[in-house]
Amino acid sequence: MINRRTFSKAVGLGTGAAAVSLAGLGSEAFASNASRTAGTAQAPTVPALTPGTHTGFSKLKQVKAGLLDVGYAEAGPAHGPVVMLLHGWPYDIHSFVDVAPLLADQGYRVIVPYLRGHGSTTFLSRHTPRTAEQSAVALDIIALMDALKIDKALFAGFDWGSRTADIIAALWPERVTSLVSTSGYLITKVKAQLEPAAPAVEHNWWYQWYFASERGKKAMEDVDKRIDLCRYVWTLVSPNWNFSDETFARTAEAFKNPDYASIVLFNYRWRIGLVQGERRYDRYEKLLAAQPEIDVPTLTLDAALDPFTPPDQGAGYRRHFTGPYEHRTITNIGHNLPQEAPTTFAQAVVDVDHF
Numbered sequence: 001m002i003n004r005r006t007f008s009k010a011v012g013l014g015t016g017a018a019a020v021s022l023a024g025l026g027s028e029a030f031a032s033n034a035s036r037t038a039g040t041a042q043a044p045t046v047p048a049l050t051p052g053t054h055t056g057f058s059k060l061k062q063v064k065a066g067l068l069d070v071g072y073a074e075a076g077p078a079h080g081p082v083v084m085l086l087h088g089w090p091y092d093i094h095s096f097v098d099v100a101p102l103l104a105d106q107g108y109r110v111i112v113p114y115l116r117g118h119g120s121t122t123f124l125s126r127h128t129p130r131t132a133e134q135s136a137v138a139l140d141i142i143a144l145m146d147a148l149k150i151d152k153a154l155f156a157g158f159d160w161g162s163r164t165a166d167i168i169a170a171l172w173p174e175r176v177t178s179l180v181s182t183s184g185y186l187i188t189k190v191k192a193q194l195e196p197a198a199p200a201v202e203h204n205w206w207y208q209w210y211f212a213s214e215r216g217k218k219a220m221e222d223v224d225k226r227i228d229l230c231r232y233v234w235t236l237v238s239p240n241w242n243f244s245d246e247t248f249a250r251t252a253e254a255f256k257n258p259d260y261a262s263i264v265l266f267n268y269r270w271r272i273g274l275v276q277g278e279r280r281y282d283r284y285e286k287l288l289a290a291q292p293e294i295d296v297p298t299l300t301l302d303a304a305l306d307p308f309t310p311p312d313q314g315a316g317y318r319r320h321f322t323g324p325y326e327h328r329t330i331t332n333i334g335h336n337l338p339q340e341a342p343t344t345f346a347q348a349v350v351d352v353d354h355f
Contacts, residue, residue, distance in 0.1 A: 041354040042354065043347075043350050043351045043353070043354040044106065044350060045347070046102050046106065046343055046346045046347045046350055047102070047105075047343075048343050049098055049102055049342055049343050049346075051098060051339065051340060051341065051342055052098070052244075052247065053098055054097045054098050054100075054101060055097065055246075055247075055250065056094075056097065056250070057073035057074075057075065057093070057097065057100065057112070058075070059073060059074045059075065060072070060073055060120070061073075061074055062120060063144070063147045063148060064124060064147065065140070065143040065144040065146065065147035065148075066139065066140060066142075066143025066144075066146075066147075067116075067123060067124060067125070067128050067140070067143070068116060068121055068122065068123060068124060068140055068143070069120075069121065069122050069123075069124055070113050070114065070121050070140070070144050070147075071113070071114045071119050071120030071121045072093070072111055072112055072113035072114065072144070073093050073096075073100065073110075073111075073112040074109070074110065074111055074112075075100040075101060075103070075104040075109075075110040075112075076100075076103065076104030076105075076107065076108050076109045076110045077104075077107060077108075077109055078109060079109070080104075080107045080108050080109040081107070081108055081109065081154065081177070081353070082108070082109045082110075082111060082150050082152070082153040082154065083103055083108045083109070083110050083111070083153060083154045083155075083156060083349060084111050084112075084113075084141065084145075084150075084153040084154070084155050084156070084165075085099060085100065085110060085111070085112045085156055085157065085161070085338070086113070086115070086141070086155065086156070086157030086158075086160070086161025086162070086164050086165055087112075087114075087115065087118075087157070087158070087159070087160070087161050088157070088158050088159020088160040088161050088162070088335075088336075089159055089160050089264060089267075090229075090230035090233055090234070090251075090255065090264075091159070091251060091336060091339075092114060092118055092119055092251045092253075092254035092255075093112045093113070093114055093119065093254070094247075094250050094251045094339065095158070095251075095336055095338050095339045096110075096112050096338050096339070096342075097339070098338075098339065098342035099338045099339075099342045099345050099346050099349075100112055102342060102343065102346035103346055103349060103350070106346075106350055108154075108349075111144075111148070111150075111153070113141065113144055114254060115137060115140070115160060115161075115164075115263075116132060116136070116137060116140055116259070116263055117130070117132065117257055117259040117260045117262065117263025117264065118254045118255075118257055118260065118263075119253070119254035119257060120257075121257070122257070122258075122259070123259065129278055130259050130262035130263055130266065131263075131266050131270070131277060131278050131281075132263045132264070132266045132267035132270065133267075133270055133277040133278065133281045133285060134163055134164070134167060134187070134188050134267075134285070134288065135167060135171075135281045135284035135285055135288060136277075136278070136281050137160065137163075137164050138164050138167040138168050138171070138284075139281075139284070141164055141168060142168065142172060142175065145175060151175070152174070152175055152176065152177050153175065153176065153177065154176075154177045154178050154179070154180075154349060154352070154353055155168060155169065155176055155178075155179050155180070156179070156180035156181075156338075156345070156348070156349050157180070157181070157182065158182035158183065158301075158335070158336070158337055158338060159182070159183070159335070160267075161182075162181045162182050162183055162184075162186045163186035163187060163188065165179055165180075165181055166179070166181055166185060166186055166187050166294060167187055167288060169294045169296045169298070170187065170288070170292040170293070170294050171284065171287060171288070171292065173294075173295065173296050176296045177296070177297075177353070178296055178297040178298065178299075178352045178353055178355060179294065179296050179297070179298045179299070179352065180298075180299050180300075180301065180345070180348045180349050180352055181298060181299075181300050181301070182300070182301045182302070182303065182337050182338075183300075183301075183302060183303075183306070183308065183309065184300045184302070184314055184316070184317035184320075184327075185291075185294070185300075185317035185320040185321070187288050187291060187292070187320075188271055188288070189288070189289050189291055190270070190271065190272075190273055190285075190289065191273075191289065193271055193272050193273065194272070194273050204307050204308060207229070207233060207268075208268045208271070208272065211264070211265050211268045211269065212268070212269055212272065212274055216265075217261075217265055220260075220261040220264060220265055221261045223255070223256055226255055226260070226261065227252045227255055230252065230255055231248055231252070234248065234336070236307065237306060237307060237308070237334055237335035237336070238305070238306075238333075238334025238335050238336050238340060239305055239334055240305060240332065240334065241333075241334050241336065241339075241340050291320065293320055293321070293322045294320055294321050294322065294323070295321075295322045295323040296323055297323050297324040297325070297352055297355035298321045298323060298324070298325050298326075298352065299325070299326050299327070299328065299348050299351060299352040299355075300314050300317070300321070300325075300326075300327045300328070301327075301328050301329075301330055301337060301344075301345070301348055302314060302327070302328070302329045302330065303329075303330050303333045303334055303335060303337045303340075303341075304329055304330060304331045304332065304333065305332060305333055305334040306333075306334050306335040306337075307335075308335065309329075313327060313329060314327035314329075324355040326351075326352075326355075328348065330344055
């Protein structure tokens with residue numbers, strides 16, 4: 001999930017400014033504290049959609065890209081402007097099952113890949129180390145773009161997906177038209193992670209410390225136990241999302257990937273300095289440790305009921321975004337923002353495309 005340094009002030013929940021309604025969003029609402037540095041063209045309004053309207057994708061594909069055989073969903077016209085939607089943990093491409101058709105109807109070509117270790121995305125070689133440094137995941141997506149002959153895309157994500165999109169925007173801005181980053185600037189600085197945080201913050205990260213133990217490793221390596229754990233995390237980080245058994249089960253299929261435990265355990269252990277990454281990624285991690293700025297047009301989203309969202313209206317990470325920018329806090333929504341509030345998320349994508 002998100003980088004601990006971005007919520008060092010998160011000792012409680014806060015919704016920030018009063019929510020305002022937005023035409024077309026139905027019951028989803030946000031509070032905006034815009035700080036744009038460029039004008040915004042008029043963006044079309046995304047029609048309101050009831051969350052859970054869609055249960056699957058019509059097109060699921062596979063492509064060899066870099067180290068992986070990547071599974072991904074695709075929607076929309078083949079020659080439309082590309083939107084890359086990136087999921088987090090413990091989720092999968094179904095976080096965007098309602099967002100993708102909304103964007104496809106707006107004329108976008110939507111690509112929703114399974115990240116390494118999830119769903120039908122597999123390693124091409126059994127000899128490739130099952131690591132998951134933040135730069136490795138980002139390079140997976142660059143390789144996917146190259147394989148699909150996509151020069152540039154609008155990136156939107158949450159959790160691991162936000163971090164990955166942030167990294168690509170920072171290191172390869174020529175590949176990014178604009179960015180929607182849930183929870184803001186999530187690029188990890190491992191050295192900063194070695195210092196203790198506020199007690200409430202440490203409490204929120206219980207599963208990270210669990211994964212650092214042999215006990216947690218055994219739980220993740222047992223498919224049934226890992227699925228139970230992931231479902232429990234859903235209930236904690238999205239406290240008012242009344243998801244069905246069927247909704248969770250569709251996503252939980254992605255957790256049965258044979259590399260899932262290795263990838264998740266490595267990612268969380270690497271973040272807190274317990275394991276070393278591969279040398280091939282060292283130069284990228286050195287650049288990321290400097291916390292590079294992001295200058296592509298960006299819209300950041302905070303979910304007010306997400307326990308990892310600090311009550312500061314995005315002030316803690318504002319300085320990292322140097323281009324056209326706006327921040328929105330989404331009320332009554334938890335961590336899995338695109339699945340809980342698909343119209344709001346899709347509208348953010350359309351809006352940032354018009355900055």
